[in-house]
Amino acid sequence: AQSVTQPDIHITVSEGASLELRCNYSYGATPYLFWYVQSPGQGLQLLLKYFSGDTLVQGIKGFEAEFKRSQSSFNLRKPSVHWSDAAEYFCAVGVRNYGGSQGNLIFGKGTKLSVKP
């Protein structure tokens, strides 16, 4: 069965430090891959997605993610974290299905990011 693992439940980084959030998936074929962010003030927001092509994907708010097929990973990175990045981050795998643009999504449990001043 398809699954998504976000190994880190909670991460704390200092403002200005770099960030990497881990995401591993289990799926038999090439998946669609997504990162979402959820904060109390902004609700749920799509950060970036990978469907095909270049394995390094740029998203909004300065985030990027790299699809590594050999490691079944899609880690999210940001070179310099801002206090406003404190939120919960969800990785998702899209299970390709007939006629779908995103497939049936399976979400990870989320990683809560805290930012120290």
Next chain:
Amino acid sequence: KAGVTQTPRYLIKTRGQQVTLSCSPISGHRSVSWYQQTPGQGLQFLFEYFSETQRNKGNFPGRFSGRQFSNSRSEMNVSTLELGDSALYLCASSGTRGYQETQYFGPGTRLLVL
């Protein structure tokens, strides 16, 4: 440009009742998807509609159903409510802006089943 609108924002129902939630997508968006979020199960995908056709469905029982109208507005219905259906229900609309496909979420409907 108006965002995604969900109504109602809060709802209290009792077990056995049914409920209908509504989602109005961003103007011009033809795809609407629905999600359930609970503390225990996290975020789960319910279904996706495009031009009035359901094209993806998550692993939920038949009590959960949805539809999309010709103006792209969507409704989801949950019949015979159970306590475990208490959740935040989110909808998202997707569309194309230039060459980019974009997706925006609504604020959600918080359902409490007593």
